[in-house]
Every structure is written in C-alpha cells, then in structure tokens.
Amino acid sequence: MSSRVVLAYSGGLDTSVAIGWITEATGAEVIAMAADVGQGGEDLEAVRQRALDCGAVASEVVDLRTEFAEQYCLPALRANALYLDRYPLVSALSRPLISAHLVDAARRHGADTVAHGCTGKGNDQVRFEVSIAALAPDLHVYAPVRDSGMTRDKAIAFAEEKGLPIDVTHSSPFSVDQNLWGRAVETGFLEDIWNAPTEEVYAYTSDPGAPRPPDEVVIGFERGVPVAIDGAAVTVLQAIEALNRRAGAQGVGRIDMVEDRLVGIKSREVYEAPGAIALINAHMELENVTVERELARFKRGVEQRWAELVYDGLWFSPLRSSLQAFIDSAQESVTGEVRMRLHAGQATVTGRRSEQSLYRFDLATYDSGDTYDQSQARGFIEVFGMTTKLAAQRDRRQ
Numbered sequence: 001m002s003s004r005v006v007l008a009y010s011g012g013l014d015t016s017v018a019i020g021w022i023t024e025a026t027g028a029e030v031i032a033m034a035a036d037v038g039q040g041g042e043d044l045e046a047v048r049q050r051a052l053d054c055g056a057v058a059s060e061v062v063d064l065r066t067e068f069a070e071q072y073c074l075p076a077l078r079a080n081a082l083y084l085d086r087y088p089l090v091s092a093l094s095r096p097l098i099s100a101h102l103v104d105a106a107r108r109h110g111a112d113t114v115a116h117g118c119t120g121k122g123n124d125q126v127r128f129e130v131s132i133a134a135l136a137p138d139l140h141v142y143a144p145v146r147d148s149g150m151t152r153d154k155a156i157a158f159a160e161e162k163g164l165p166i167d168v169t170h171s172s173p174f175s176v177d178q179n180l181w182g183r184a185v186e187t188g189f190l191e192d193i194w195n196a197p198t199e200e201v202y203a204y205t206s207d208p209g210a211p212r213p214p215d216e217v218v219i220g221f222e223r224g225v226p227v228a229i230d231g232a233a234v235t236v237l238q239a240i241e242a243l244n245r246r247a248g249a250q251g252v253g254r255i256d257m258v259e260d261r262l263v264g265i266k267s268r269e270v271y272e273a274p275g276a277i278a279l280i281n282a283h284m285e286l287e288n289v290t291v292e293r294e295l296a297r298f299k300r301g302v303e304q305r306w307a308e309l310v311y312d313g314l315w316f317s318p319l320r321s322s323l324q325a326f327i328d329s330a331q332e333s334v335t336g337e338v339r340m341r342l343h344a345g346q347a348t349v350t351g352r353r354s355e356q357s358l359y360r361f362d363l364a365t366y367d368s369g370d371t372y373d374q375s376q377a378r379g380f381i382e383v384f385g386m387t388t389k390l391a392a393q394r395d396r397r398q
C-alpha cells in the first residue's frame, strides 16, 4: 500500500498543484483537507471538489468556525493580543487550530505525513510544524514549495501541463490569508514599502475616508467574553461576525506595517481586522474600569509575551498555557457594557458601565459629593518621593 499524505488545502494555485506534485515526487496518495475558519469568499464545496479534480483520493472541508472563535479568537481578545502593539495575530491564531485538524485527519485516513503550502521564508511553516510536532511527534511533514522546489513559475507550468481546473491568469497579485479574525495581504507592489496600499488591497473594510454617518454599538461582556451586541445575546462567533460587518463598513481596523518575522526577515504587511480591533478596544476599556491597577499593570506584560509566543508558533507550549491560565483568571471581573462609535476608520469608546466597576464617582469627582481626603496626599507624596529626593540630593552634592 502506498503511503498517504494529508494536505492543508486552500483551493488556490499552490495547494492545488501540490496534490499532483506530491504524488509525483513521493508516490503517496493525497487527502485534501480544507478548513473553514470564517474566511468567506469562495464556496467551500467547490474547493472540496477541486481537490478531487486535481487528483486527491479524498477531500474534506471541516467547519472550524465556532472552535476558532471560542478557543482561539476569544483567548486572543482576553489577552488584547497585538503583536508589535498592532497586529492582532490573524494567521498566527489559525495555524495551531488547522494543525490540530490536520493531525486528526491524518489519524482518520491512516496518513503518516502532513503537507502544507508554505514557503521557507515565513512564520506559517513554523506554526504548522511546531504545532504538529507538539500534537503528533510521529507524523512527518512535507512542504513542496520549500522542500522540493515548487516555485510559482513551476506551479503554473505544472497546472497548465496537467490541465488542472484552476484559473492561473486571474490569480491574485497578492498573497492573502484571511479568516474570521482578519485578513493579511502581502507581496506584489506592497513589497516596495514606500508604495501606499490601494483600495483593491482591501476586502473586509470600506474606505475610512468616504463620507457616511457613524454607527453606534453597545458590546456586552461577561468575564471577558463578548455576549451581547446592542442588548441581543450573541455567541462569540456571531459577535465577531457582526463587528466585522459593522466596523468593516466604517473602515475600522486597517493596519499597514513592517513587522519582524520569526525567521529574521522584516516584511511589509497590510492587515484589516475590523471586528478584532473593535472588540479589543472595547475589551481594553472594560478592563480599565474593572481590573485592579496592579493586576492590570502586570497583565500588560503578560499580554505582550502571549502575543509573541503565539506569533512565534508556540501556541501549544507550556508557557502559553500557563500565561493563558493567568489571563483567564484576570477576566473574573470583566463584566459590563461598552458603547462605541464606529466612524471614519476608528472604533472609539464613548461610554462604559459595569456592576464590577472600580470607578468611584465620589472619589473621582471635582464637584460636590467628594469623599476623598485631599489633605492625605501631602504625606503620601512625601514618603513616595523620598527615594528619588535622596538620590537627587546626593547627586547634587557630588
């Protein structure tokens, strides 16, 4: 019996060619697995059929939308996760999930190898392979683009020679990865980092500069989980979908940045993540109101480390899981509502209310009703500033 390979299949040129390429290079049978992580766009039944037409012995589409929303996007939201303070980890979040299901498919189909279409220059190869190694150390990994010279030119030639049912000439000039949490666009004219992105680059967001009336939304959270939009109960998946639509329509969540890849390369990335950015803004503000200061300060450092680990492909690492336990426990009081104005590319908080609020009007007010004893501030400052004052006095003497 020939060996079997489960391929992470997108329906695009590279992974479609990879099916026949892998069989020619290794003699293995290929099983295609496409994941629905909320990327929208093409009908996934057509994608499933295309894999068979390209020579896969079996092809399946797994609907991972709810699992992605609840087990991956939600932890990222609770961590306010932004790599380099800006990128909400769109691709980095989907890879460990897809890897887990590739492993599952490999088990079900008796495959000993998992294949993916990543190049050798990016982060995604690392994320797939470290995740697979953590979950199934016995499985082999094969990456035809990286490991057996399946360049773009060769892929196009292969597709034409075999008459594969893929539209080679209309394939996008960009490399795009998109899911429920956002969309990443790279390559093409964006590789000149002075070139501004044009409107064609974007698909999840409308032009933030176009004139339109603002949209106001109230997001309800319970223990750091978004549970209501404008008072109506929603699942996490529905919350993200609703905000992708509404914040996207206002041009919220466009990000144009040069980022540090794990492999040491700086690369230009254009992202759009309207739902993620709106939700993170709202969640951060509810934390400002409900999380005690020392816990909040410490959490900020944890958030950054969490984002770096996930970016670096270490989702299934012991440190990520321990930091996760901390983050989850810090969500205990994060219950309440945030009102936001979505407009002109911004998701701006305009109101917050919570039964868990630590905001005390009677302490904060400058008007009547003040219960704060200002006379105590003098002594506090005297003691608090002592160490700095002593050091400054010494330095002036010297």
Ligand code: ARG
Pocket (backbone or CB within 6 Å): 089, 090, 091, 092, 123, 124, 175, 176, 177, 184, 185, 186, 269
């Ligand atoms: N640079 C981003 C990351 O590493 C996005 C990668 C997306 N992949 C793609 N084929 N465009 O998370």
